[in-house]
Amino acid sequence: MPAPIELHTSRLLLRPWRVEDRGAFAALNGDPEVMRHFPACLGREESDRLAERIEADFAERGYGLWALQRRDSGAFIGFTGLRPVTFAAPFCPAVEIAWRLARAHWRQGLASEAARAALACGFARLGLEQIVSFTALDNLPSQRVMQAIGLRHDGAGDFDHPALPAGHRLRRHVLYRLRRCDWEADR
Numbered sequence: 001m002p003a004p005i006e007l008h009t010s011r012l013l014l015r016p017w018r019v020e021d022r023g024a025f026a027a028l029n030g031d032p033e034v035m036r037h038f039p040a041c042l043g044r045e046e047s048d049r050l051a052e053r054i055e056a057d058f059a060e061r062g063y064g065l066w067a068l069q070r071r072d073s074g075a076f077i078g079f080t081g082l083r084p085v086t087f088a089a090p091f092c093p094a095v096e097i098a099w100r101l102a103r104a105h106w107r108q109g110l111a112s113e114a115a116r117a118a119l120a121c122g123f124a125r126l127g128l129e130q131i132v133s134f135t136a137l138d139n140l141p142s143q144r145v146m147q148a149i150g151l152r153h154d155g156a157g158d159f160d161h162p163a164l165p166a167g168h169r170l171r172r173h174v175l176y177r178l179r180r181c182d183w184e185a186d187r
Helices: 019-029 044-061 109-126 139-146 180-186
Strands: 012-015 065-070 078-082 093-100 130-136 172-179
Touching: 012 109, 019 044, 019 078, 019 093, 065 109, 078 109, 093 109, 109 130, 109 139, 109 180, 130 139, 139 172, 172 180
Parallel strands: 093 130
Antiparallel strands: 012 065, 065 078, 078 093, 130 172
16 A cells, blocks of 8 residues: 655645545535536535545555645645546546635635646656546636646547536536646646
8 A cells, every 4th residue: 555645835735634624525515606517515424425435545546636735724625636537438547637625715826736736746756647637618717727737628538428417517528638748848
């Protein structure tokens, strides 16, 4: 079992999860505005099960969706990290970069700051050749984060999410990707 990786930025600690994160995580997952681009809010039990799956990823790989903690206050504010894509899609197998932050921490550049650290870990430390990200077509804030961290839209890779039924408002997804060689060239 690999030792869990911890990352630091100027304002954030990206770390493995703690039991005490679960209350704030449940509040974040229950916020309709935070979950606007997801099929539904999560209740406490669903949120705790998600936290357990995230913790299992760390136990298996040593990395995953890191808990985000502000360095100035010590507050848990969400997650950012890397995980294998778990559904069948033309761009798979792939590792996805993802984030979810509590609303009070939006529009401060924290998602981009954390995602840049996760990208660097994925390419420089884990040796990944490519990292993807995807979101619902209308999730412009997440697309702006993808662009800010250097991912490029792959219009030919846009897809209908297989977990959502035909006609669902969130089914169409945009695909962004970044290859390690492009990341290295942009540094």
